[in-house]
Amino acid sequence: MKVEACYIHIPFCPHKCYYCDFNIFVMQQDKYVDQYLDALEQEMLLRFSTGKVRLHTLYVGGGTPTALSLDQLGRLMEMVHRFLILDDDHGEFTVEANPGTLDPMKLQLLHDAGVNRLSIGAQTMDREILKRIGRLHQPEDVVEAVHWARKAGFHNISLDLMFGLPGQSEAQLCASMEELLQLAPTHLSVYDLQIEEGALFGRWVREGRLEPGTEEQEAGMYELIIQLLEDRGYHQYEVSNFAQKGYESQHNLVYWRDQPYYGVGTGAHGYLDGVRYANLQPLQKYIKALQMNPAQLPLAETHQVTITEAMEETMFLGLRMKEGVSLPSFAERFQRSIWEIYADPIRELQEQGLIVLENEHLRCTPRGMMLGNEVYMRFLLTS
Numbered sequence: 234m235k236v237e238a239c240y241i242h243i244p245f246c247p248h249k250c251y252y253c254d255f256n257i258f259v260m261q262q263d264k265y266v267d268q269y270l271d272a273l274e275q276e277m278l279l280r281f282s283t284g285k286v287r288l289h290t291l292y293v294g295g296g297t298p299t300a301l302s303l304d305q306l307g308r309l310m311e312m313v314h315r316f317l318i319l320d321d322d323h324g325e326f327t328v329e330a331n332p333g334t335l336d337p338m339k340l341q342l343l344h345d346a347g348v349n350r351l352s353i354g355a356q357t358m359d360r361e362i363l364k365r366i367g368r369l370h371q372p373e374d375v376v377e378a379v380h381w382a383r384k385a386g387f388h389n390i391s392l393d394l395m396f397g398l399p400g401q402s403e404a405q406l407c408a409s410m411e412e413l414l415q416l417a418p419t420h421l422s423v424y425d426l427q428i429e430e431g432a433l434f435g436r437w438v439r440e441g442r443l444e445p446g447t448e449e450q451e452a453g454m455y456e457l458i459i460q461l462l463e464d465r466g467y468h469q470y471e472v473s474n475f476a477q478k479g480y481e482s483q484h485n486l487v488y489w490r491d492q493p494y495y496g497v498g499t500g501a502h503g504y505l506d507g508v509r510y511a512n513l514q515p516l517q518k519y520i521k522a523l524q525m526n527p528a529q530l531p532l533a534e535t536h537q538v539t540i541t542e543a544m545e546e547t548m549f550l551g552l553r554m555k556e557g558v559s560l561p562s563f564a565e566r567f568q569r570s571i572w573e574i575y576a577d578p579i580r581e582l583q584e585q586g587l588i589v590l591e592n593e594h595l596r597c598t599p600r601g602m603m604l605g606n607e608v609y610m611r612f613l614l615t616s
Contacts, residue, residue, distance in 0.1 A: 242498030254429035310346035332374035391420035557596025
């Protein structure tokens, strides 16, 4: 299968949010950024050694890519164009950004470099809750960032929203959503708060300093979000993602359709020729590996995906999407009918009203999406 997607990881953040357990590095000295860009350039030279690679989607995430200086961001864009070519007509080039790290010059640089989609981490428009979760920006920074982005020429703008935040009420959630919708984004990604062991919030829960919301509270908020966004013309095409027609994230669809992609940068994951791989992390280990062995890819691990694992991934990733899993595509890929493998769980979940079969696609019902993990687990073939 042709590889048409690439993810590039930029691990730097000016600050670590209290809920974050991602592979990031809090910026302290600029030398680390420059050393990282040197290492990233070397990995790209190795990974794309046969010449420029043509892609349909390119995603630069983090971390906070826009925490880089203007010169560093310019260097990153130059590296991208030296090794990668994006489809002219429908290619999607996304960069993640946080309010407070954007300015008109950075946005113009990104636009001129061919970036045509921004993913901005708003999370909430409630000033007190922003402080409570360790975000550095203010609500007005979100408004300003979107205004500057449109002035620079961006029209495909996605905003991130979180719910189930400490002390957050349904009224506060709805107020934040109304403010974000006034900015007319083309896409919204909506995530419930996950308490991760390695995050500050995880420690606070263990110490009894933070009480997470209940499943019932989060379910109620999720239902509110779905109803409000659908009323405003945003269709839910994946469990956590809503878009105006034609503005679905093409890059994330690659993941959910279990298609191959390159992963570049510290801790980045890729999926090539049936092999999933992960790069070295943390930052210093990744940099040192490429300094010491510049002719060797900085791999931490590789895994040959078995047919059984590929079938499992196809099911639980595909069922995250509103379109669901295509029965003909499953049969073509695995040379076996989906009924041959999954007849029992499909029938049981149909009887429970959690999945339906329509137009040769198996998909979750609204209730099935609410209980997603319970549905996905039924399609695991290995213990």
